[in-house]
Amino acid sequence: MGDSGGPMTCTVSGQTYVAGVTSWVISSQSTGCLPNYPSVYTRVTSFLSWIRLYVSDWFRSCRALSILALICFLAGTICTGLKLFALKENKALLIAAVCTIVTAAICILTSDILLTQNIDDFSVNGVDADYGWGFALTLLGMGIAVIAVVIMIVNLVKGNGNGKVNNNDDEK
Numbered sequence: 001m002g003d004s005g006g007p008m009t010c011t012v013s014g015q016t017y018v019a020g021v022t023s024w025v026i027s028s029q030s031t032g033c034l035p036n037y038p039s040v041y042t043r044v045t046s047f048l049s050w051i052r053l054y055v056s057d058w059f060r061s062c063r064a065l066s067i068l069a070l071i072c073f074l075a076g077t078i079c080t081g082l083k084l085f086a087l088k089e090n091k092a093l094l095i096a097a098v099c100t101i102v103t104a105a106i107c108i109l110t111s112d113i114l115l116t117q118n119i120d121d122f123s124v125n126g127v128d129a130d131y132g133w134g135f136a137l138t139l140l141g142m143g144i145a146v147i148a149v150v151i152m153i154v155n156l157v158k159g160n161g162n163g164k165v166n167n168n169d170d171e172k
Helices: 044-054 057-086 091-121 132-158
Strands: 007-012 015-025 039-043
Touching: 057 091, 057 132, 091 132
Parallel strands: none
Antiparallel strands: 007 015, 015 039
């Protein structure tokens, strides 16, 4: 009888949010506007324990790893920018950039592995989820990050731009 289980959304000050779940229920225990008449919605917060029962931890882990990867990429980009433009002789910035970007790549790889192992858990109204462009872009970003790290490590090992080399010929 209706759109049972669909979201009930509200807009307050231009911000839309999910306020409840639609469901037609006739009950003396009804908490709707008119008890003993069909209720049209229920509060989502009343069913958080039930929702958490069916929302897997892998999804939360995937989201957390993706956020951590973004933070690490931003930190690595800032370190790289400082190394290239402001503090050219600071070897620690290059090491920090390498470490944060490697961490980001590992987080993306782990997140993508979790997603591919559990993609079958996603289904909305009988439509199965696919990987989409977001998945491809994360893999592309991870590949570019690995290439950047290799270039940085080669630069670090060669010693290019990582401090002055004392040359006795310049003093004569």
